[in-house]
Amino acid sequence: MSAEPIATFESSLDEVGVELVRTSADQFESALTPLLDAPAVGASLPFENVSLPDAVETDPGVEKLEAAKTGVTAAGYGIADYGSVIIQGGPDGEEPASLYADEHVAVVAGSDVLPDMDATFDRLAEDIRSGTGQAIIATGPSATADMGALVKGAHGPVEVTVVLLEDR
Amino acid sequence: MSVDTRQRKAERIRHLLETEGDSVHKNTQVFNNGRYESTADLEDYEALKDEARAIKEDAIERLPELVDRVTETIEANGGTVYVADDAADANRYVTEVADGRDVVKSKSMTSEEIEVNESLEASGSDVWETDLAEFVLQVADEAPSHIVAPAIHKSREEIAELFNAYFDPEKPLETAQELTQFAREHLGEKIADADVGMTGANFVTADTGTLALVTSEGNARKCVQATDTHIAVAGVEKLVPRVEDLQPFVELIGRSGTGQDITSYVSLFTPPGDSPTFDGDGELGSGDDREFHLVLIDNGRMEMREDDQLRETLYCIRCSACANSCANFQHVGGHAFGGETYSGGIATGWEAGVHGADSAAEFNDLCTGCSRCVNQCPVKIDIPWINTVVRDRINRGTDGDLDFLVDGLTPDEEPGGVDLQKRLFGNFDTLAKLGSTFAPLSNWVAQTGPARSLLERTLGVDSRRELPAFERESLVEWFENRGPRVDPEEARRQVALYPDAYTNYVRTERGKAAVRVLEALDVRVDVPAAGESGRAPLSQGMVATAQSNAEDVYDSLAPAVAAGHDVVVVEPSDLAMFHREYERLLPEDEYAALKDRSYEVMEYVYGLLENGADLDALPEGDDTRIAYHSHCQQRTLDLEPYTVAVLEDCGFDVTTSDVECCGMAGSFGYKSEYYELSVDVGEALVDQFTTENTADRTVVASGTSCLEQLDALLARRPAHPVRLLDTR
DSSP: OOHHHHHHHHHHHHHTTOEEEEEOGGGHHHHHGGGOOSSEEEOOOOSTTOOOOTTEESSOOHHHHHHOSEEEEEOSEEETTTTEEEEEOOTTOHHHHHHHSSEEEEEEEGGGEESSHHHHHHHHHHHHHTTOOEEEEEOSSOEEOTTSSOEEOSSSOSEEEEEEETTO | OOHHHHHHHHHHHHHHHHHTHHHHHHHHHHHHHHHHHHHHTOTTHHHHHHHHHHHHHHHHHTHHHHHHHHHHHHHHHTOEEEEESSHHHHHHHHHHHHTTOOEEEOOOHHHHHHTHHHHHHHTTOOEEEOSHHHHHHHHHTOOOSSSSSTTTTOOHHHHHHHHHHHHOOSSOOOSHHHHHHHHHHHHHHHHHHOSEEEEOOSEEETTTTEEEEEESSSHHHHHHHSOSEEEEEEEGGGEESOGGGHHHHHHHHHHHHTSOSSOSEEEEEOSSOOSOEEOTTSSEEOOTTOEEEEEEEOTTHHHHHTOTTTGGGGGOOOOOHHHHTOHHHHHHOGGGGOOSSOOSTTHHHHIIIIIOHHHHHTTGGGOOOOOTTGGGOTTOOOHHHHHHHHHHHHHHTOOOSOHHHHGGGOOOSOOTTSOHHHHHHHTHHHHHHHHHHTTTHHHHHHHSHHHHHHIIIIIOBOTTSOOOOOOSSOHHHHHHHHOOOSOTTTOSEEEEEEOOHHHHHTOHHHHHHHHHHHHHTTEEEEOOOOOOOSHHHHHTTOHHHHHHHHHHHHHHHHHHHHTTOEEEESOHHHHHIIIIIHHHHSOHHHHHHHHHHEEEHHHHHHHHHHTTOOGGGSOOOTTOEEEEEOOHHHHHTTOHHHHHHHHHHTTOEEEEOOOSOOSOTTTGGGBTTTHHHHHHHHHHHHHHTSSTTTTTSEEEESSHHHHHHHHHHOSSOOBOGGGGGOOO
16 A cells, blocks of 8 residues: 555545544554543454454443443545545444444554545445445544534544554 | 415515524525535546436436336345335335334435324324434424525524423523534434334435435434334435445535535445344344335336426435525525425425425525526536426416406417416517617606506516616617628628627617627627527526527527627626527527527627737726626626636726625516515625725626616616726
8 A cells, every 4th residue: 555545544534623543553552542531332353463452342231332432443444535434334333332432433454545435436335245234434523513503423423533554 | 476475475585584594594605605615626526427417317217127126135135125106105104114113213305205204103103303403393393494404594592492492401501512412312312212213315226225325413323223123215216226326426415515525424224234233121232133124205206207307306316506506595595495395496396296386386486597506416407497397387387367468568479377477577578679669758657656556566576676777779770770890801700799688678888888899809790680588488487488589589690600600698698598598499400509609798808809809909997996796697607707807808906796696687686576585685795895895896797687686786886897898
């Protein structure tokens, strides 16, 4: 993966108010820890030699989910042009963990940062045809202007952070 | 239309201007400006629109096949597809599935169209709207006023007042943050308790059975995740063939709607999904037993598909760009546009198709045909044309009994029953000819109290408007007496100056200026006696008369066109007829010949100067300060820059307005039922021309209507820009 999409990704994320934290597989836990506000929930990560610390509850009940301050999940890929991440929700609970907590931390592999929407839809089409039941193109925090002014954090997270695994 | 009906309409509009106008104006401006900015960032905006259009054309063409395909796919995935003939059929199915269980909904205008909430509640379900705007409307018991932001007409203060009265919270709610947090918590409980999640769908892919939902709040995700039965309600036109087809729409819909490059969430659900769901015990249980029902709504759509004029409506992706760019909508909002469900812009097509012409009829006139929406539509629907066609059908469906009163004045092609007011304005050419023949007597008579009172009572011509004063000598007569001044042998070009009805009979000075300016640049000018372009009848929905006028105009201009001369047009709305509407009114070759040869006058001057004409033949601007208002249809044709460039090249100091329309829009501002809205829209332009930087500037405007409006609302007398170039 060339550096260019990553640089574009970072500036696009910045435009939608999302911080990018660059790290590597072996530094992941120390990069993640400062981002965790307790209680934290999450869904197990699919990256080799990368796992969630014990402080992150991966099998929460409804009450813990709704009380969570941080939700950590993998994101299948990122879109450099838009600063979006694709949350693929499956039985491990990526969807609720990324949706209910105040802050969503999305973990993306550097090699999964795609340049644009064209490339994204090629990949999405392939994934959906092979059984991905749910893919959310998520860009920045949830938001609404329905109450007379722009408010971040409507039904979903108030804040989003992307952790990039540069060596994955 | 009776005097009472006009008064009732005027009162309704006045009420909405007072109560909802400010909120709607503020919010639509954000969307409208956002769209211009966001689409400007797209390198391939036009190509994406073409791609989106092509996908929709193909999908609607193959719709029955796509319905079969999606049914097969979703059933193979373990879901159910039900194609509902109409609202009652859909509601029967949905209530059977819900079976009295509690329902949480995300925003769906199609569910508003079928009024499913009422059916569900009648069958014992509790139904909660979880989109915050829909929630506000549910609490307020009001109808949406905008297809994307349904509570756009409500201010924060009004929402706070509503919530405080309805929910009586311990501490009164005040800020948008507090209101949002309160709604989130309130609805969070409803979502956790509900069994059925109901969503709409912005798109449905036939190949994989994927629903694409474009949202920002996250409530649609929760409604699907937290429940174990998902019902999606979608118009059958939402089908696209393949997942890849979603790409241009995903890039266009947020930009076109709220002016965001992309909304927070574009959810691609291929149900039934396997995300864990809430079980009854407060645990996250397996989502493997989810039920999924896709209800595809016909409700008139398959008939629209067979209708050559309304079919385009089905390409609509309901982004709201047409409403946001509509000057009238910006000022008065969707509640003024009538319609049972949809309001503003393309809504006329939807209402005519799904609820019938009656529902589209009442405020169909609020589309003035300014065409500002045309370039904004991501699927390139000619929305003004759809409004015109629906207006024509409404006209033809009306019985009339007063035709004898205006028959002499209205030699049109329309059947009896067309509203008298419409026939009067639609036959402006005849009126102007008579007015000119009897001027100045006709002008004196028309301005008298009794005449104005009669005009207002019988024809709804508002007596607060000054009527156009007809010139005794028309432009054509003036030119016949004067003759051409440039020898064809020595001429740089030869042109036919088209004498539109206003330039010919009312504002002859701008026609004379145009002749002299062109001659100063060594152009041989003729002014053939061509009639009204058809713009006037078309704006009243009198399509047959417009067509007949178009044919006559073509016959008058054909010799010049055949001789290789150019056609120069002063009035932008008539040039727009030649370039846009004539495609539908004339044979293809005639349309193409006239379009290729016709130019707006300042555009033509620009072309002459670019091709070697002598700038010194035109007057020096000497930094004279000018405020220029281009014309709505001229801007749609992207012809504003030529006027600015010519004036600047001549040394004028030019600033421009950026309102979508002056609000006058031909006959619109004369009609007593719309006078106040017209003035309200015009005031926005006046505001731009009375700032510190503009208040001392000479005002010029290209359109007749714009000149009439500015003349009425500004202390300075405006003129057509070509007059700045005239040495006389």
